[in-house]
Amino acid sequence: MTESAGTGRDAEAVSRFVESFAAQLVEAGMARMPARVFAALLSCDAGSMTSAELGEQLRVSPAAVSGAVRYLAQTHMVSREREPGSRRERYRVHGDQWYEALTNRDAVLKRWETALREGVTSLGPDTPAGRRMSETLAFFEFLEGELAALMERWRVHRDKTIRPG
Amino acid sequence: MTESAGTGRDAEAVSRFVESFAAQLVEAGMARMPARVFAALLSCDAGSMTSAELGEQLRVSPAAVSGAVRYLAQTHMVSREREPGSRRERYRVHGDQWYEALTNRDAVLKRWETALREGVTSLGPDTPAGRRMSETLAFFEFLEGELAALMERWRVHRDKTIRPG
DNA sequence: CCTTAACTTCACAAATTTCTGAAGGAAGCG
DNA sequence: CGCTTCCTTCAGAAATTTGTGAAGTTAAGG
Structure with a gap:
């Protein structure tokens, strides 16, 4: 059992999952370091980590973390929070914010159109x-409208099944 | 006007479009050569080209075409057709087959799940x-079901607006 | 069968991408 | 204010990816 003192979690198992999930994201076209950072954030109980914590878990330099986090923030996959009374910054995944961002390939869609x-x-x-090509274009225009409706249905579905009340 | 004899099309304008559309696909995560081959096929009147034609338009070696086409066929973005009585092969985009493949990120979705x-x-x-993570998983499961329904609505919409009768 | 055309595979070279180390700047804390 | 901590930026090293040339494979046509 690889249980680092006090965390109550098997650090090695967590790391294995982080890396394997990141690998899936990479296969889907995401850059490696942002994928690893994102997977790490998704897997930590707090839902947020500091630059130093990320560097330690992933065994990379602060520079690498910085670059990855800039990308993730730009694409709204994570948000940055200043820790009050400190120059530390915390990077956070917002539970649902992130997969909304995934469907917010809106920008990509628009450029394709x-x-x-x-x-x-x-x-x-x-x-x-x-x-x-016109038909292809029509498809993307259709898709764009559908996506918004789909996300709305998801929220309803979620509130009924996962976060009732 | 750059009009190559007999084609009836401005070859340079076509090429410009092919490259710029391919660039968009690359930005979205697609490998360069498959993106270029795909864009070329999408832009040709016949909807299909031979390996030699692709090599000429894109100025790349047969080896490069071969690799790109293998990838595209595996992901169902194009289909291969044998020209009867010849060892030439034609690579074809099927009008709609291809964007169905786009939503057939089903495989990706499944792996993520x-x-x-x-x-x-x-x-x-x-x-x-x-x-x-459970909530994320629930989202993907939801998405998977929605995609099928969405494609069905698209077919209905298309038949009404683009291919009536 | 033998020739030849068309595609594929493979090893390697080139180009691109990715990450690091070091230097630089902002913000808390004494 | 100056010290310290944390983050960022940048040039360059390292690794990965990409495309080529050459050899190999399959199948048509004489």
């Missing part, structure tokens, strides 16, 4: 390629 | 981290 519109123009709306 | 279940076990279902 822009690119596709340009494509329809470049290729000519009346060419076979242009028509194929 | 597996990883999260392991996480709940490792961390303990009654710990704060375990509960947070």
